[in-house]
Amino acid sequence: MSAWTRRRTLAAAGAMAVSAAACGVRIGRFELRYGTIDESLDSGFVFSITLVARNRTEWISLWQTHEGGHLPSRPLPHVDFGRDIVVGVFLGQRPDRCHQVRIERVLLIDDSGIIVRYREVVSRWGTACAPALSHPAAIVRIPFTGLPVRFEQLSTRYFD
Numbered sequence: 001m002s003a004w005t006r007r008r009t010l011a012a013a014g015a016m017a018v019s020a021a022a023c024g025v026r027i028g029r030f031e032l033r034y035g036t037i038d039e040s041l042d043s044g045f046v047f048s049i050t051l052v053a054r055n056r057t058e059w060i061s062l063w064q065t066h067e068g069g070h071l072p073s074r075p076l077p078h079v080d081f082g083r084d085i086v087v088g089v090f091l092g093q094r095p096d097r098c099h100q101v102r103i104e105r106v107l108l109i110d111d112s113g114i115i116v117r118y119r120e121v122v123s124r125w126g127t128a129c130a131p132a133l134s135h136p137a138a139i140v141r142i143p144f145t146g147l148p149v150r151f152e153q154l155s156t157r158y159f160d
Helices: 003-022 056-069
Strands: 029-031 035-040 049-053 084-090 099-109 113-123 137-143 149-153 157-159
Touching: 035 099, 049 056, 056 084, 056 137, 084 099, 084 113, 084 149, 099 137, 113 137
Parallel strands: 113 149, 113 157
Antiparallel strands: 029 099, 035 137, 049 084, 084 137, 099 113
16 A cells, blocks of 8 residues: 555544544544644743644634744644644743654544643754753644543653
């Protein structure tokens, strides 16, 4: 199976799972697709926070705050809120540029909600590890749902 066919199949299965959950059908645990909108070390969110944007107004507010760390400001990425919602993980201030945040999995659990699992990744050495403050962030789009979204932080991963 080609990568393109596999992605389409997974996207269709994810959409069916979200639809089934919205109808109250218990489906167990199902991994959902997600697409990266932005990963940054210079977010305007200076404190640790996780956010969900389910409409354009919430998305504009999230993006404008996130972009507070970028000059010049980048344009608002397009999101079709008839198909997707946006979730963001912002780690807050870190003492150097060795820290990143990665969204690793997005799970639909029964008909009760979505779990976004993320991890802080720290490089002990390397060119990305400059002695300057950073504000790591990861923003992704997931299939549209009205279900509650919960965030779970996985253990920090260190790289030499």
